[in-house]
Amino acid sequence: MKIGELAKVTNIPVETIRYYEKIGLLPEPNRDSSGYRSYRNAHLDRLLFIKRCRNLDMAQDEIRELIGLAEQPEADCSDVDALLARHLTHVRERLKELASLEETLVRLQEACTDGRTVRECGILGGLNSELGALEPEDRHNHVPGTHGPGQK
Incomplete structure (x- = not known):
């Protein structure tokens, strides 16, 4: 999906999505043949996770830490x-x-x-x-x- 679609589905502005990419909270998507960003369901899931964390008033570093911890599913909680x-x-x-x-x-x-x-x-x-x-x-x-x- 393109960035506009992702923004609409998540209700997160395009600029914010690009910002999350820039600071590393959201992995950069692949580009399609015409150079447009091509987002996958993993991007959607990550954005919704970030949005839920932000709704809990978590700071970016807290979210980054949670993402890192979530990437170690076998680790102690x-x-x-x-x-x-x-x-x-x-x-x-x-x-x-x-x-x-x-x-x-x-x-x-x-x-x-x-x-x-x-x-x-x-x-x-x-x-x-x-x-x-x-x-x-x-x-x-x-x-x-x-x-x-x-x-x-």
Whole structure:
């Protein structure tokens, strides 16, 4: 199948499919006689696997590690379990960060009252005065999609 068909079946943009090829998550397909990429069912299966992992908010390196582990079907599954445990810890930490973010946003929104000008806006004033307090400490979050240095 061609890349457009693969994109349609998986609901993954063509650019993303090419990116996954470029970074090695998806093996490069063979080319047909006219030079077009020719994808097999193995590519479809791999893309769906990657998509499911991304839906679980896994980083590219985690997905790469899982793919490597999946390619050793006779190996002990403890490495897979350990990877998932690490990811679950990360998700739990992120949930705490998001709860803290929610509290901050609620406080800022409560600073707003009707009938004020932008100059008097409690939200903008709070953002200006609390900016240092709002900066994350050494957080390993997914905004904008990373786990932190060396852990993407």
